[in-house]
């Protein structure tokens with residue numbers, strides 16, 4: 001597999017390996033005419049990822065000192081993890097991210113808040129029927145990310161929604177595209193019809209939409225609304241966080257919206273009997289998931305349940321601190 005690809009106009013796609021079924025995250029190196037380099041979403045910190053960056057220096061032909069900015073679409077570990085590592089190598093290039101992304105990274109991995117966030121996640125899962133006996137494995141899984149996002153960047157600059165951001169020689173508008181992650185940004189260059197869309201819109205796979213503590217209260221509603229907002233952008237080339245760059249952006253946005261409509265209907269149909277989020281998750285996604293997959297599947301199921309509840313399509317009952325949901329008769 002070709003892992004470092006020249007996409008033209010000074011843009012290089014670097015496939016940074018991931019130890020998950022997703023296989024890789026796309027970092028983009030954008031080289032300006034003066035030789036300065038901007039990096040979007042450097043990846044998750046592993047030995048294999050560091051080795052990939054050593055190859056990228058050779059293939060693209062730049063030195064760490066030429067990195068001018070490290071720009072993040074969102075705070076998820078597979079995008080943010082190497083930001084501090086790369087910052088140190090570059091001699092202190094600033095890391096740019098949204099305010100919400102910065103606060104989220106702090107809550108997930110900052111020494112002060114990490115413990116509390118982990119506990120809140122487990123408490124949320126327990127409220128949705130996640131079994132007590134499975135909690136230690138989930139806790140261990142969550143803690144396992146810390147070395148893969150360390151060191152944390154120490155010089156962070158905030159991007160506000162609508163800001164102009166320079167990548168290589170071109171200017172981009174930072175568009176707020178929340179739902180997959182709070183404070184998610186996409187970078188849009190209208191003149192070229194070019195969009196760095198992070199994980200907001202992906203080809204071939206549906207971006208995960210999760211309800212998590214301290215995040216958006218109805219992330220799926222926010223996600224569907226933000227899809228609607230970008231659907232009409234005249235995108236010629238979309239550069240996503242996973243898989244390959246693609247062209248038919250509007251079609252892909254519509255397909256993802258349809259996917260969620262279908263999933264919501266399927267859940268509603270399953271909920272003729274009351275179920276907890278965990279039971280519904282297993283009914284939807286099976287019982288063979290790894291802890292990693294289960295975390296995504298369960299928080300995704302909860303996001304859909306909350307959406308259905310807010311739409312008046314299911315109702316919630318609580319017993320001994322555990323919520324169950326049943327479809328409303330219509």
Ligand SMILES: [Zn+2]
Pocket residue numbers: 074076180181199
């Ligand atoms: Zn993500």
